[in-house]
Amino acid sequence: MSTKGWTVGSGTAPDGSSRSDEEWERFLRESVAGAADAPKEPSARAREVAQRLRSEPDRGTGGWRSYTPAQPKRRTGWYVAGIAAALMLLVVALAPGRVLDLFSGSDSTPLAAESGKPTQAPPTDTAQRPTADEPFRGSPAARWANGADGITVPKAEPVGWMSEGEVDKALARTRDFLVAADLDRGVLRGERPKDAIALINPHQKDVQDLLDTAFRAPSEDNDPLLLFTRFEPSDTRLVGDIVKTRGRLSYEEGERGALNVTADVTFVYPVRPADGGDEILRTIVRRELVVSWDDPDKVITEPGTFSIVSYKYDVTNGGCGESTGYFTPPFGTEGRADENSEEIDPYDRSGPVAEGASDDESCRRATRS
Template structure:
């Protein structure tokens, strides 16, 4: 076949002319194709619709299917909760009524109302404060609030700060020291008391040998007889505060108002895990005297007054120890005046001249 002739007079080779005829019959891959009638109609409609001119007529974004997995999980969890409530309702009560109660803020002033009543729950060896307002109290010395120090009377602010710290040390040594709680003589606490204060020194000389209503170590110290009573765990719950002002002859007068909660069980309980909470609220007024005006020793205070309220600590003749009632003994202690041992909104009622009436706890 002869070569083709281009418009400009040039000629094609036989091979190019043959390839041209072959592609014309088969259709070149990049040769433009005329749109179908349907495509022309769709394109015309899209151009006529505002806001759709830039979108390809085959463009389509499928709607995402709604995920239902979350609802399946919620339903499964709800079913599990209902099953747990049915099988162990007591454990659910624990979660919302005591075991994980958030700690209370420190007490900085006398409360205006009593703590709310907790759900009735029996204490256990693992949770001895269960079902008690004390469950949310601080432990040990952390529950005794010490105010910011300022200069008072003969003392500078730094000296007042040291005196407040030692006042709290006395509360720790007399009411929290493990040895003292187990019946040992409170030597550290006694060392902080002015050795020249005759009336208190007379009390200390006789109280531990021959306790009596007038000279009872429980007036100042918390003690249990280890042959009869064991403390449960290593924690004593406390709540209270120190306050101070200027006293007589320019002395620093510190008042301590603190409640101690001691969980105890019978020493020979064996498999019996009956737990009683002995609750003691103490009020002590201490005088840090000016050594130029009062005979005293450095680092010691004189005791102005002391009084306490006690429940579940035993009644009868003084023994020098708290004697918590267990079992049938508890009924014998239920004839006294009712006391809410967690009510810190009223002054301490019991003192050295308050008689031998035994208070009965409305809750423990």
């Protein structure tokens, strides 16, 4: 039972002073009445212990029944090792790919967007074959952006006859053309690129003649591959839903105050045989396209369309021989470039497109894919 701070002994308070007569009488009344919280007179043993404690003040400071456990020995080494192990497990859980990269020698950290012309080719990764689950494995494209996200669009400023807002819209529509021509799933499977063609000035006769002939009777001079990426669905199947891209748009003022937009973009397509074969290749196409957004007061055009100024492309693993209107990846041994063919690094974007290319440029041999 709590004594509420009271220590009773021979009519003295804890500090040794005498109790008043009123306090002593109240103690006696409460003891006789049996009050629930009435103090009890301590035993002789209790009085003896209390007296001893008052005479030994040093012991009273810590409590005579208090206990101070022994301090455990510090094990700093094990403690630090445990924290390091816990952090490593956290890293593995949050970013398993980065941990695997440390051991495989590759790096899957996404690259920053391309804002200017590169000065050198990307470094060579550890040689690893692509798989159905990782079709860009062992390729610089593993760090590239997906689809339209890999095409950098610069900040718009007024140019020629166009305001800042009009330039911004023209840049966006130029990228829309690249998406419709080289990323649209239907077009990649051989369908006619209607959305892309709709953005080309219908009054540009030479280009319209090319388009009229290319899909009907493809040839070296009238080939849909000059502007569009297509695979024959009976021969080739895309692996997964992702096409990796890297490139940029740039612009300047052209003739008659027109806005000239240049697109320089590399597309990487993982493909496999349509018959279910296990072989996976990467067809790599780098395109350079220059278009002119003309002043309708000076050039006959239609609103929302551009005229094509020039176009050229490099391709590796796209097949050799007579044009069929489709890229034909060389699965197995058929259609591969000759060992004596000119070599090209398809990921090197530091030089111009088709530098030193000959008539059989599509048959140049890739140093890596």
